[in-house]
Amino acid sequence: MQSTALTAVNLRCEYRSNPLGIDSLAPRLSWELRTSQNGERQTAYQVLATTSKDGGGSVLWDSGRVVGSDSIQVAYAGKKLASGQRVFWRVRAWNKADQPGPWSREASFEMGLLTPSDWSGAQWIRDPKPAPENPYADDPLPLFGKSFVLPRAVRSARLFVTGLGYFEASVNGTNPSDATLEPGWTNYEKRVYYRTLDVTKLLKRGENALEVLVGNGWWHPLPLVMFGGAAFLPKTLPTGRPRCIAKLEIELSDGTKQTVVTDTSWSVRDSALRFQNNYIGEVWDAREAGKGLARQAVLATEPVGPLQCEPQPPIKVIGTRRASVLSELKPGVFLLDAGVNQAGRVRLTLKNTKPGQKLVLRYGELLHKDGTLNPMTGVCGQIKGGNKERHSAPKDSERPHIPAIQEDVFLCAGAAEETFQTHFVFRGFRYLEVSGVTEKPTALVQSMAASVESAGEFSCSEPLLNQIQEVTRRTFLSNLFSVQSDCPHREKFGYGGDIVATRDAFLYNFDMAALYAKIVTDYADAARPDGSLPDTAPYVGLQYCGVGWPMAFPLLQTELLRYYGETRLIEAHYATLARWLAGTDGKKGLTDHEARVGSPEEATLPLLYAECARMAEKLALLLGKRGDAAKWRTLAKTTTEAYQRAFPDAPPTQAALAYALEYGKLDSTAEQRTLERLLADLRAHEGHVTTGIYGTKFMFDALSRLGHAEAAYTFATKKTVPSWGAMIAGGATTLWEHWEFSDNTFSHNHPMFGSISAWFFAWLGGIQPAHDAIGFDKIELRPQFVAGLTQVKASYKSLRGPIKVEWRRTGAKLALSVELPVGCTATLHLPDGTTKALESGKHSVVVAAP
Template structure:
């Protein structure tokens, strides 16, 4: 059949397949990675190394049987195949795509150069790979060479209302001399709060919103920068600009009761830095934060991650971070010895970056002097603006997702913590429900005071979730080109592509991805404005969709560690991580921790992460087991945002516990912890037995209240026999297809994910497709038809109480990949080495294109279909095995590249498990199937 690969898929395949004509059957290692990054500047002292395999086009069934790694202190040693740090020797491969460095002990700052070669199934050895490198991070407190935490010398207020007063963000600086030629320089820097470094007047613009949000008392992620090009012989200056970030939040009572300062480690913003400069004669110069640094108030008068910032450009200090600036009037910093260096760890997760700017679409004026800038999409980030106004002009910017019918800004769906009114206190005074000093309505707002003469403004120490920006105080009518939008997000690399012949599905995918990338500012948040918390339930609902669309290895490894760090003293895992005091959602939110551990092993082979974090999951399971009543889990949320009767109670929480216990048992088996596996299995069996006795009607298949949520939870989470599952599924189908506008779902964030999966798994992809392509309420199409550019918090939508940017219903994207395209990691996969390709050919679609760039290489499943049959183009990467399931009746004619299926190379036909599905075992390669009915 003619190729239906898109150009980007074809380019990736060619890059994987073509490398050397004289080694046609050998497997060349490519894309060498250390801790998931190319040539990282700050890797652990015992890092994990990985690579992908490339083979000649047309070769099928290539398997790596052994590898050899050489690691040297100088690249020239590798050129003559000498390894003074580690020579692994020829090592028999296992299923893990990652290798742990096992050479000589490494020191902080050490540079390591490495290359690898592999052997295939025929014993042929490949050429050596290209040389890659890594540098060892600062691992121990002594590696910081005397650097200490410093702040501006002020103390935080003792009264809540005083936190809302002017408190300029501090600047800090130090000058130093470099007397010798510079060969290499690395700046290691972290803040508590936000910290932006600069050298000789140049801000290090490749990062924003550092450090990433973690449980700061357990883990602080520092950044390492290559600053070689910014330094000079002679005088130099290192500057640090500090903001409040998550370390010094306002004492607002979110929802009238939750003060983040009571849950988070908090304090005055501070920073630590260590600059190490290497010279041509082999010597080093080290500059560290200490008592000789000086500080001064900067032009940002107020800054809050929720409320925004006030910036007075008239107070900007020109050239403050250059060596020629006279800082004699600056005051000394304060050294803080009350915070240890042990939590400092190198950032492995993707950094937060700003996207390329995009121009706003239109500017309207609903009333005199009020302008509304429409950026055309709901997004998370910053405005970048140009003004030409007199000095002292005060311009107020407010942000929101919606407009009122009269065209004015509606900021109410993005108000922090639903702080929207004042209350009268017992003494008769009136204050905001947000507490003393808090605004009556905690909307997102920036205030800019101009310096005059034409200027540009972009906020520094905050970000916003918005589509519309209201401007007041501007003395002229602006133009759309005066305003640019900048996405702010963790720099996740795209790994998945999906498209189909139904444009509605393509738009749903687009809006889902926009929801995803607007909720990853260091944590996967529920929304980018009102709360910004990493809720476990939202991640459970969408993690597989994220994993199919993006490289989530580093981001989700951080997420797992965040949950481990946030564990409560009794062992329970929290609803959010970092922990913000929310502790009522229960098992369904805490289960994100073991879920991600298993998914990261399936997708990336992250065994070490399991060994590191599984103890926390086991402690949690033990704690939850002890809290059961009659072996039932009686507390916690059920199917969040389901429609109709309240979807909660033991009928929903207990299956999630059973499912988590089974998962933890599997994880324990992976690392050989048999006793923990047996205990987890016992918990699952106890609770499963109790749940079935209490909620399952074996005669009808009805579960508890019989809601779609109850039925889907039983299918997706509970332990029941296949016969019982069939009854449960039939009961679900009757409910799903009963309404006049059937099929009609009533599920929340969990049940919706399970519903689409179970329908496809059980042969009813037609109904799953009808739900995905539905346009009336409740549906994704309903959201789009009502102007959504991001997913809503609930099916109905809202003009005030609910967020219009919540990714938790984004599980539909996983269904696109896993079932319409059919790309699935097997349950026992290790780094995607076992693959299922199960494309669902539904009559309403003419074609589907889907691909996923796994850690082992590109997986492709594209198909076209008509009344006569279907054609499938499938690519299986090297060093993997796939089971392909094609829709084909027993009498259908099936060919591969024009040959009868039994004659095709690299394939083995397996016994059928269902009448109309042909099962094929496939080795790696590029296949073209044609099914003629």
């Protein structure tokens, strides 16, 4: 059969397209390959990197013809790269007939500031003004500024900038970025991320001005009492007064260079942002805009971690919708509906405002029965009672006195039209109460999230499952704000348990490579002095959930290897993993959060601990640490055998039975007996689950793997409590934390039951990376042709290219189509128990329906 040329497309550097700000000296390059020929493969490649466009300038790296199939994670191996250097690169590939394809279109990447000395005099600066005695008093946020003159037109300019806790930069009055809530949340003692911005078009010959507005964020939190004081943030987070650092590098039209850096020559003044807290909200006084008295900035000398390029997708506005006015609750108080529950902010426009007119925005997921706003499921830390006035906090801030209801205040300047939106907070809400207005307000709701690219699509012939998929994706995006959170309002923390339950669902739906890599680093940074790992990363003082929450640390490394071929994280963090695993026994903690029927610790947690040891063995072998691998293999074996001796039959709960089937390493007899008991328990509950965060996930996988996907389909399509259908029937537009409706305590935007979406892709569509896959190079296709469905369509955009599966039932026949990218092979599992090996390309199979 004649071979056809391979064309390289969708070139990436460190998972991004043409990125600005890379601080790896050997950035990793990836590309997809296109061809019309089935079974084609890459046998060699050549990368050419130069200093100028179109292959011009100096050659930085000509790899020559490199024999091999590598098309992802190819490390740059050319001349040493310098700070700020821009690299243009292209690639071509040879096919299996040893014929070279055309050169790809050119891509680029640009280095950040690689060493502390490259910041060239830029220093952290802050406002000399002391903090108020009462932490809840208005404390205007600082606006730093610097004016400078450029003698000629600008050829190019880059702004390297960050602030703690958040920053917004402006050049001549224009924000050069559509990102918000920057930088990403980290342990600021370990690292602080900065952003690289192209500001060339914003500068001009003559007078210019650079300003940086800084918010409190996670760097200057209030002494909120959360969960009985366990997450008293100022005691557990590295904190300080708001600060910023910036360096502006300018190349003028004649080739000369000019630099502007933060130092004590900068001015600082009070901004119109008078108060800001991640949970409570903001106070913006438009009368004060531009009026603060300037004073000299001072150096911020408190130590923080090194500056690093922001590695993750920035948080952006990902969608907008106009809120509808539901009612006027009383004169000047309107209730608005965003249409769906989501995370984001509101852009409010009013006409004919008066100076000092006070607008108050309050947010909630629900309405009370009388049609008024119910804000209680979004109250920070579940502290519900006490004084409702934010500014009347007692000086003894240890006492849980003030409920942190989501609330923003805008004070008007007075104008024919004014528009307000928050700067440094995000809300979880559907409903909005606006008070202090004289006419119906115009409110544009801006949904926000990390700007992760969509990676997967799923649809089927059952409308309820399509609804669940839509609701799940909205929930997931609502909880991607630099961490994968459990809810976007009440807590906002990066809980490991939710990651363990939903990581593959997130991976199927979105490109999580960069964000999950950042979260792995967060976990390494969160390690306690004794080597233990906490429940959340960054660390906020919570460490009681047990092994299932820090299990996210090895699990994400393992999954990033399978999905994206990521190995550098494993090399960087293996020592942290080994220390944690050797220092814990996995015996205490939460077993199945929000299960309707509880399961004992001793029948569940050891199995998670053993699985962590198996993952550590795999990662140790990858690094060539055979002695360590043997140690972890023995630990997994002895832990599993101890469980099997203690529980020849798992306790009679769905979760305990699912744990045993998933991780118990049962022999065939015990496995069959356990499976029959699980099916019997499902029948006893009329097909409903009694499981929580982990048991639900494990049941989907175990039942489908063992040939009982019909049972999983039954509880997936239930419409009575407990079920996803009951949530939707109850008005849910995002997933609930609790199977039953809650109007006071539990979040209505919680990702953990989104594990069902992974089942859609992995078992209904059948797309699964093999256990030993490296960047999805090996695929197991295991579609389950359940009787309730006549059609399923699933696709996943891997780093190598799109993977597509579609099947349709017509009478007694099943028509199945599969598409695989170059660089992948698959094993297709058919209903009669046979398998079929597939190479890259498009395939069609027709078989008898089961």
